[in-house]
Amino acid sequence: MPVNPTPRRFRSLFPLALLLIVASLPVWADTHPGQSALVQEVARDTGKSPAALNALLDQAKRQQGILDAISRPAEAKPWSAYRPIFLTDKRIADGVAFYREHRELLERIGRQYGVAPQYLVAIIGVETFYGRVTGKYKVLDALVTLGFYYPPRAKYFRQQLKTLLELPDNQLAGPLDTLAGSYAGAQGWGQFMPDSIRDYAVDADGDGRIDLQNSLPDILASVANYFAKHGWASGGPVAARAQPDGAAKPLTWQAQPQWPLEQLEAWGYAPLQHLNPGEPSSLLTLDGAQGPEHWFTFNNFRVITTYNRSPMYAMAVNQLAQAIMDGVHDADRVDSTR
Numbered sequence: 001m002p003v004n005p006t007p008r009r010f011r012s013l014f015p016l017a018l019l020l021i022v023a024s025l026p027v028w029a030d031t032h033p034g035q036s037a038l039v040q041e042v043a044r045d046t047g048k049s050p051a052a053l054n055a056l057l058d059q060a061k062r063q064q065g066i067l068d069a070i071s072r073p074a075e076a077k078p079w080s081a082y083r084p085i086f087l088t089d090k091r092i093a094d095g096v097a098f099y100r101e102h103r104e105l106l107e108r109i110g111r112q113y114g115v116a117p118q119y120l121v122a123i124i125g126v127e128t129f130y131g132r133v134t135g136k137y138k139v140l141d142a143l144v145t146l147g148f149y150y151p152p153r154a155k156y157f158r159q160q161l162k163t164l165l166e167l168p169d170n171q172l173a174g175p176l177d178t179l180a181g182s183y184a185g186a187q188g189w190g191q192f193m194p195d196s197i198r199d200y201a202v203d204a205d206g207d208g209r210i211d212l213q214n215s216l217p218d219i220l221a222s223v224a225n226y227f228a229k230h231g232w233a234s235g236g237p238v239a240a241r242a243q244p245d246g247a248a249k250p251l252t253w254q255a256q257p258q259w260p261l262e263q264l265e266a267w268g269y270a271p272l273q274h275l276n277p278g279e280p281s282s283l284l285t286l287d288g289a290q291g292p293e294h295w296f297t298f299n300n301f302r303v304i305t306t307y308n309r310s311p312m313y314a315m316a317v318n319q320l321a322q323a324i325m326d327g328v329h330d331a332d333r334v335d336s337t338r
């Protein structure tokens, strides 16, 4: 007689239980939480194969080092400590050499986009030391780690990951699974995030590809286009020193210029050079090495803060750009007297 361990009264429940178990299993076992939903969205929007997208994401790794890097509390450095990081003799000299070596390209792109070329050099100087330090993390790992495993900013990084997966192959410096960048997934000499590649990167050497890692024309024109699209005013001022009198009205800085310069003057801040009294301005105070520094900041300063919202970043770019231009002029003068 066959042994049947199941009491008769339970037997009828088995098919139902089995059905419930099967129904609760995912169709595709996600390597990362939320992977299949993202794959579905990308496949729907681009027609890319879900299997190929899953294969890419399956090999991406959650990297603890990336989570550690983004969670590290940002040290609140005063300007007196921030400035020397970027305004070094080496960074200025290399920027001067870069400008002189690529002058024709820089000035052509500067004219085309209406952006002063020394600011393009300063951006890549501050971001990556002129392409020398573009990042050692796999971009796919960075964006998977932050998009799927970093709740505070998961929404932003998931969006960047989605854009990365949606970018056409000819807008990336190489095969998607080989791309390297910062821990935040920024790529190339200008450290563009995927949304910025999609919206602002351009193919300036005409080879049909956008390569922000290996093509200088593409790299520089993409930064110039980013600035132009964010409202850079050709020939406009960036920032200028302000001298407060003893009764100057305390003001809170905003990136968006708030008042005509003459209003700031009326409140006790004197310009140290001739400037258009109607120029829309904001007033920035920094903790300099010699005490508080006061600056008028203008529209083009705001544009630099769209690249990185810190006013100290924008001031570092501004001062590096000016130091590079001064160095170029000095070197030209030496050349002309030879």
Ligand SMILES: [Ca+2]
Pocket: 202, 203, 204, 205, 206, 207, 208, 209, 210, 211, 215, 218
């Ligand atoms: Ca190109």
